[in-house]
Amino acid sequence: MKKEDFRAYAHELVDWMADYLEEKENYPVTPNIQPKDIFNQIPSSAPEKGESFENIFRDFKEIILPGMTHWQHPSFFAYFPANNSEPSILAEMLMSTLGAQCMSWLTSPAATELEERVCDWLRDAKGIDSNWKGVIHDTASTATLSAILTAREKATQYNINENGFNGNEKFRVYSSAHVHSSIDKGIKIAGLGVNNLVRIPVDENFAMIPEELEKAIQRDLKDGFRPLCVVSALGTTSSTAVDPIGKISQISQKHGIWHHIDAAFAGTALLLPEFQHHIKGHELADSYVFNPHKWMFTNFDCTVFFLREPQYLVNTFSLTPEYLKTQLDAEVNNYRDWGIQLGRRFRALKLWFVIRSYGLEGLREKLRKHLQLARLAQSWIESESNLEILAPVNFNTICFRHVDSQHSEEELNRFNETWMARVNASGKVFFSHTKLDGKYVIRWVIGQTDVEEKHVSHAWGLLMEERRKLL
Missing domain, CATH: 3.40.640.10 (Type I PLP-dependent aspartate aminotransferase-like (Major domain))
Structure with missing residues (x-):
């Protein structure tokens, strides 16, 4: 790639990156695909001759992007987050350039x-x-x-x-x-x-x-x-x-x-x-x-x-x-x-960028916001009949499940597993689970960089809607 082409493509990619950060919540959190859907769209052998960047980037958008789980989506509530931020992304660009x-x-x-x-x-x-x-x-x-x-x-x-x-x-x-x-x-x-x-x-x-x-x-x-x-x-x-x-x-x-x-x-x-x-x-x-x-x-x-x-x-x-x-x-x-x-x-560079860009005050403000949103979601769960929280909410992770006296523990486990799967299948949110004392519970982790109350409220609405359907 010629240096002048690199400059032009780099500007194009940065524009796409900025657009993605603005529009990421418009993507489904998880893709609606089956195993091998992406694999089968990729040629079975490597190209003998180089291809144009236009074609490569087009395939990124048309083949790769539709198969991605969007970890930076504000409605990503699964596992623990793997967050980024604008200053961290910029530092990664510099790290890659310095090599x-x-x-x-x-x-x-x-x-x-x-x-x-x-x-x-x-x-x-x-x-x-x-x-x-x-x-x-x-x-x-x-x-x-x-x-x-x-x-x-x-x-x-x-x-x-x-x-x-x-x-x-x-x-x-x-x-x-x-x-x-x-x-x-x-x-x-x-x-x-x-x-x-x-x-x-x-x-x-x-x-x-x-x-x-x-x-x-x-x-x-x-x-x-x-x-x-x-x-x-x-x-x-x-x-x-x-x-x-x-x-x-x-x-x-x-x-x-x-x-x-x-x-x-x-x-x-x-x-x-x-x-x-x-x-x-x-x-x-x-x-x-x-x-x-x-x-x-x-x-x-x-x-x-x-x-x-x-x-x-x-x-x-x-x-x-x-x-x-x-x-x-x-x-x-x-x-x-x-x-x-x-x-x-050179991982220290992105830490330096993040700490200096937010400042300790800014980092603390964001963390306290996530903790406040977790307390809000906790209050909704506690106020809903036939829902229980099975572990102390020490930070911003809530472990909860549906429970009733009509079903055995095995049946309740199947119910909660089905409930979470149906919510996740919407592509609008993503939860994960664990088992505590053998009980299947949904883990709600509220810590994505740009999560707002509207995302937490929307997730709660989806949970309640699918639960009503199952009941």
Whole structure:
């Protein structure tokens, strides 16, 4: 592509992007397609000769766009959001243009130093201990795996890194049943064995019971196991339950166990001073992760991973062949040594753009608006007969279902599953579900960047309409 053509097409794309952001709520949230509908519209072999950009962009609009789930739609209420914003999108454009590989200070000095600074900004804004240091990863899954591997190496004095497993290890990792599935995956990848993940019972609010954690550790010590790590949740995936961080930290310190705090979604709420009590006692923990790409209006992917003593992380992952050594290594952060990946994107740029564009005041204002909308939706559900909320609404996720005395639990599960499927089939909204104590519940997450009361009200109307039809 010629440079003058690039300029013209770039302007065309930016115009389309701006139009999309203005018109995104006019698209169906989810596409009305069947498996292979898109696949079958794409030629079975790659083109031998280059094609015009006009044709490529036309196919994007005619083939790809109709098959997209629109995560930025204001009526996207499923899973947790993967938000973006205008300043974040602009930063992504600059990141792509620079094409920097930010593995070390020497390869991208500004990227390295900006990453350190914005991590410090977020640490201080969220009330995290000022001695902790942060690094940007791609996802919380990667950061959690890094925490588990670091716990393993710290406990074995880096022996497994050097010599591998000897077959006599009997490590244990602890979490509640409600933590993210990435914990299971991380334990598998770390070679610990998923059967060595001990699920700790939860209370009526789906939060880990610390006394049960203590019992499990004592039982494992008696049986010859080696407790390695506990993963607590500041906002579980199913219901945003909050584990007692302080008590778990005390137990972990008592037994010399690594304590990793998973705050992937709800951690953004700590930007609000009124929510910082949730992290009380974290200063005795070892690591903490949250995703600005979920609820802080920063394009996927962007995860910030904080550590009390980052030298253990660096010692776990540092590997510097001769061709990567520089004379400045002792004076700077080479973030390639702070995680799994050698190659690193310039993710700090979009965080910088977002924080500076909104300011902490603007971010807090938007978060409080989402929380207010969640409280409004909660009030509607609570006022409706035969609806129940099955978990505390700690943030902006509501877990609710239809319930009555005429049907068994199995029948109620089928009813609620059908209810959600029929609402989603409209393409006008998108909800997801979970099961709490075996009960099928609809999860209503109100946190999309541009969601307004009208979108929440419209979703409520659709829910009530389909429920009436089913009844």
